[in-house]
Amino acid sequence: MVSSLLVEALSSPTDVLNDLYEYQDKTALGDFPQTVTKHFSDIFRTDEAFSEIPALTTARSLSSYRDRALVRFRAMVQDTSPAPEMYLSKLKSGKCGGWGLFDTLKGDGKEEELDYADLRDCTVAWAVSVPGESEWYAKSLDGECDGTDGPVQEPPRSHKFPIPKEPHIGVQIKIYNVLGNDTPKTAEVLNFVGILTSEPLHTESDVSIDVPTLHVLFTRQHTLGITSGVDTVRVVDEPVPNSEDRRQDLINWIAEEALGGDLDAAEWVLLTCIARVQSRTRSLHPPSLTLSHFPSASTSTSTPTPTLSHVLALLLPLSLSVHLSLDLLNRVPFVPESKDEDLHSGLLQLSPGTTIVINESGVQEGQLIERGVLNVLAVQNVMTSQTLSYKFPFSEFSFPTDVNFIVLSQGSKSALWKTDFTLPLDSPTSNEFYKTASEIRLPPAETLAAFRQLIVSAKTGKIEVGESTSQHIQDEFVQERKADSSVSSDDLKQAISVARLIGLSMQEKEVNIKVWERAKELEKRRKARFA
Structure with a gap:
């Protein structure tokens, strides 16, 4: 059975936001961004519910999304250097401010005074499509796109994407919840869920341009390899069969x-x-x-x-x-x-x-x-x-x-x-x-x-060197150093690194003697090619 909360959040996240604000304890309005984060993240806590949120992808033009639509964007954080932006957390009408909601500050031709106690900061960043993401992997996360209403437009500020002339999406991100040490870091990949609008770029420049803007309701960590969809790739603790x-x-x-x-x-x-x-x-x-x-x-x-x-x-x-x-x-x-x-x-x-x-x-x-x-x-x-x-x-x-x-x-x-x-x-x-x-x-x-x-x-797995194997490796290294003084600790470190990787590719949890010998043989064959 589909939750009514999920349907409401998908159809009109702005109404849900306003309703939350209306019933928020007015003595705790400073905690409202945390309330928003918890409310929306709880609604979409399961993979099934999360997949219901439309994804921003290069296969679909941004103009095809309705104004203030709820979307998710798996993105790499490209720029965290913009200064925080101030916003009015409570509008003159008494309604919710932030998340792209605002009213004019003028009445009867005169500028009204601000209540500075209602001013808050929000974090501003720029995020882009994950560079180098494979098509099959993107589909496993986002599903098949329904198509677009026309050719995908050239993204604004394309100089902020690492790969020249590559199709991508670039979006201004605004985060209202105070994240502390969890503030997005440069080159980090996150799932941003929020309300999509078009707003002026937050910049010190006098030139004003409108850019796609995502007002974040909550974020979700992205772990490489854990996906949902038809072509699922899941990381499990048990070894891969055969x-x-x-x-x-x-x-x-x-x-x-x-x-x-x-x-x-x-x-x-x-x-x-x-x-x-x-x-x-x-x-x-x-x-x-x-x-x-x-x-x-x-x-x-x-x-x-x-x-x-x-x-x-x-x-x-x-x-x-x-x-x-x-x-x-x-x-x-x-x-x-x-x-x-x-x-x-x-x-x-x-x-x-x-x-x-x-x-x-x-x-x-x-x-x-x-x-x-x-x-x-x-x-x-x-x-x-x-x-x-x-x-x-x-x-x-x-x-x-x-x-x-x-x-x-x-x-x-x-x-x-x-x-x-x-x-x-x-x-x-x-x-x-x-x-x-x-x-x-x-x-x-x-x-x-x-x-x-x-x-x-293998890439996300963990492996340790067994105690007996460690002693075996040390004894071998001592003997090799006696026979050849040019053998260094860096050689040993590289050999152990290769053994770890072979063990991981074999789905082992521990580097044993068998894995170590395979690593030595592989390295021996590599060196033989130079002869």
């Missing part, structure tokens, strides 16, 4: 479709994609990978996008393909930069969990200007430290990232970056490296869904 066979099938498919049958290369790609920041204090960051001797696209190829990028888009919730060139490096900003008190986005301003595939085949001889050099350094910094610098007129701040890198190099190593691992391809002459998305041979739908579940489960 995980070993499924893992090998996944590696086989990646190798056959995108890497000329190179199984080791496919396994390294899988391990790189499921990695994440384990500890910032101990610098346990995702390892970066270079696939060297990667062939360039032939002149007859219609697209410079590697097949690997298409395959990963079918498997990963978040991925980005970058066809590198000198023009791109010299022209496109990779780091966010504030200009005229407006934060412009950069190519590396991405949400946690994104895998970036950088194809160096487009880089020809030429000169890197200052921006190009800074872009190269920015990529290396994110690879090494998992932090991204944001530039402001008189300062620079670093924000944490959690991004994976796979570099495709035509030479024996990356021409621009030092990655943690380099693997020469075993069959670089295959014609399988550049295919269009439609040319990829897909596995059965249930198999593809199983591949996705394995990847997401």
Whole structure:
């Protein structure tokens, strides 16, 4: 049975807001934003109820939503630098203020005095569609779109989206509940639920423009991999059934479709994609990978996008393909930069969990200007430290990232970056490296869904090194150091990192001797290719 509260909230959130205000204890009006948050979040607390809220997607024009419609927007917070905005919490009529509700401050031709006790602050931010979000993943969260009333309009302030010329939605966010330490953070992905309007941009500039504005009623955390819908990918504590066979099938498919049958290369790609920041204090960051001797696209190829990028888009919730060139490096900003008190986005301003595939085949001889050099350094910094610098007129701040890198190099190593691992391809002459998305041979739908579940489960899973295995690893390390003094603690840390990733991909909860030996064999085969 459908709740009447849910129907009312969906049909007219403004009426619900006004009714709440009317019955609010007038001695506790300062707590009204918290009351609003609790009321609406309780109505839509279940996944089934939450999915009833229309979603903002690029498949539908914003103009097709009615004014003050209740919508949800899964978005990356792009800019939190705007100053708080003041609003009148109680209108002259005695009705509710805020959430886009206001009345004129003039009566009989004279400006009426404000009651400053009724002024409150609301947090203002800018949010954009999640960059690099795969189509299949978006559909699993938002469902199929009913279509649009016409072509999707060019989003306002497109400079605030990381990927140039990519379709997206950009919205001004206004949050009325005092969140304290829970205030949205830059590059964080949240589900914003609120009332959609069009209002002037909150800015210090004298130029006034109207932009889509979402007056937030409540927010909901977004956890990578936990979805609702037909193509569900759920993270569960129990191991994935037949995980070993499924893992090998996944590696086989990646190798056959995108890497000329190179199984080791496919396994390294899988391990790189499921990695994440384990500890910032101990610098346990995702390892970066270079696939060297990667062939360039032939002149007859219609697209410079590697097949690997298409395959990963079918498997990963978040991925980005970058066809590198000198023009791109010299022209496109990779780091966010504030200009005229407006934060412009950069190519590396991405949400946690994104895998970036950088194809160096487009880089020809030429000169890197200052921006190009800074872009190269920015990529290396994110690879090494998992932090991204944001530039402001008189300062620079670093924000944490959690991004994976796979570099495709035509030479024996990356021409621009030092990655943690380099693997020469075993069959670089295959014609399988550049295919269009439609040319990829897909596995059965249930198999593809199983591949996705394995990847997401591994990426969000936890694994520890068993006590006996830890002692075994230490004893081996001591013996290796005696035999070869060049072996360092960094080598040990990388080896343990690979073992953890292999264990996660096998759905193990603990790194055991078997997993450790598999990691050693994989690394041994990698080094053998350089011989």
